[in-house]
Amino acid sequence: MTDIAKQLEWISRLVAFDTTSSRSNLALIEDVEAYLGGLGVETFRVENDEGTKSNLYAVVGPRVEGGVVLSGHTDVVPVDGQDWSTDPWTVTEKNGRLYGRGVADMKSFSAIGLSLAPEMLDAELKRPLIFALSYDEEIGCLGAPRMIEEIAGKVPAPAAVIVGEPTNMNVINGHKGIASFRVTVKGYTTHSSQTDRGVSAVEAAARLISKIADMRAARERAADPGCPFDPPYSTMTVNVVRGGTQLNIMAGEATFDWDLRVVPGDSRQDIVDEFSDFARGLEAQMRAKSSLCRISIEQMTDAPPLAPLDDNPAADLAKAVSGRNATGVVPYAAEAGQFQEAGFSTVICGPGSIDQAHQPDEYITLEQVEAGTAFMRRLIARMAV
Numbered sequence: 001m002t003d004i005a006k007q008l009e010w011i012s013r014l015v016a017f018d019t020t021s022s023r024s025n026l027a028l029i030e031d032v033e034a035y036l037g038g039l040g041v042e043t044f045r046v047e048n049d050e051g052t053k054s055n056l057y058a059v060v061g062p063r064v065e066g067g068v069v070l071s072g073h074t075d076v077v078p079v080d081g082q083d084w085s086t087d088p089w090t091v092t093e094k095n096g097r098l099y100g101r102g103v104a105d106m107k108s109f110s111a112i113g114l115s116l117a118p119e120m121l122d123a124e125l126k127r128p129l130i131f132a133l134s135y136d137e138e139i140g141c142l143g144a145p146r147m148i149e150e151i152a153g154k155v156p157a158p159a160a161v162i163v164g165e166p167t168n169m170n171v172i173n174g175h176k177g178i179a180s181f182r183v184t185v186k187g188y189t190t191h192s193s194q195t196d197r198g199v200s201a202v203e204a205a206a207r208l209i210s211k212i213a214d215m216r217a218a219r220e221r222a223a224d225p226g227c228p229f230d231p232p233y234s235t236m237t238v239n240v241v242r243g244g245t246q247l248n249i250m251a252g253e254a255t256f257d258w259d260l261r262v263v264p265g266d267s268r269q270d271i272v273d274e275f276s277d278f279a280r281g282l283e284a285q286m287r288a289k290s291s292l293c294r295i296s297i298e299q300m301t302d303a304p305p306l307a308p309l310d311d312n313p314a315a316d317l318a319k320a321v322s323g324r325n326a327t328g329v330v331p332y333a334a335e336a337g338q339f340q341e342a343g344f345s346t347v348i349c350g351p352g353s354i355d356q357a358h359q360p361d362e363y364i365t366l367e368q369v370e371a372g373t374a375f376m377r378r379l380i381a382r383m384a385v
Contacts, residue, residue, distance in 0.1 A: 041060055070164065074110070076102040104362055193248075
């Protein structure tokens with residue numbers, strides 16, 4: 001095994017910060033700021049409106065065009081309700097694996113880069129490497145857009161963005177987009193024996209949920225077998241439902257949340273419009289009994305897909321550095337689509353497996369840490385030429 005002690009130290013350092021999306025990430029950001037500042041690297045925060053969370057970017061090397069952005073999100077998903085055999089906030093090494101929340105998704109990529117910052121400086125880079133750490137990726141890619149906008153406006157044009165989501169160091173040039181919605185149904189409450197007078201919000205919500213399942217099934221039937229995604233069609237699912245107060249009262253309110261995963265080239269708006277049209281028709285039926293009935297649809301998140309492109313310098317760079325000959329696509333969403341939408345050539349490539357993401361006893365293998373470290377060192381050497 002190669003010497004990866006510094007990388008392991010930094011992975012442990014980042015994992016020790018509980019940056020669950022419901023919490024602030026500022027302690028982690030302050031630690032990285034202090035470290036890079038101590039190396040003489042200037043850092044820049046891009047905060048949320050409340051000042052409780054922040055993105056951070058830093059340019060290592062000359063402020064010239066042709067750099068490479070190293071993008072990683074700092075937030076992680078909760079451990080609540082999961083059966084962990086180790087402390088999720090303390091990295092535990094056993095049997096060739098590192099266990100801890102975020103080791104795969106995706107603190108190891110950023111940790112490797114940060115551990116090698118002194119080597120970046122010693123290499124006298126001819127083109128910069130640009131750290132870009134974001135917040136709230138796990139709840140809809142909410143944080144990165146502000147930072148992307150600032151990088152686009154204030155940093156000499158980078159040649160490529162590498163988003164270090166866990167791909168087992170495979171080169172990924174496509175991912176699905178994601179949008180999420182909260183639907184609130186207002187019914188009309190009566191005694192459950194008076195169904196002719198009342199309107200059950202739960203029953204109306206059930207019809208809307210059934211519509212979403214029908215929409216997914218229709219797209220499954222019409223799927224293009226040549227589509228590289230798995231599954232090869234846009235999907236929509238309802239995973240959170242709330243409603244009603246008591247068995248013998250017609251439910252006055254129900255809510256549910258659904259998410260939409262769109263393949264590149266499919267129209268997110270067409271899907272949303274189809275659902276909204278159905279909801280408007282159902283609402284009209286409900287209001288025939290009571291004008292108090294309502295169906296409201298709130299969009300909570302919206303992140304674009306990463307479209308596979310024939311001309312993708314970022315993918316070419318990642319293949320050259322990794323030694324891989326092929327590219328692939330993934331069904332999950334990431335910030336890569338947001339970078340691409342802003343005009344950056346973008347690819348996903350990082351250590352670890354997405355199969356471990358969000359799981360109890362999340363882990364990354366030492367072999368993947370080594371592979372990620374070797375990739376980063378080859379990239380540094382390339383940027384020094």
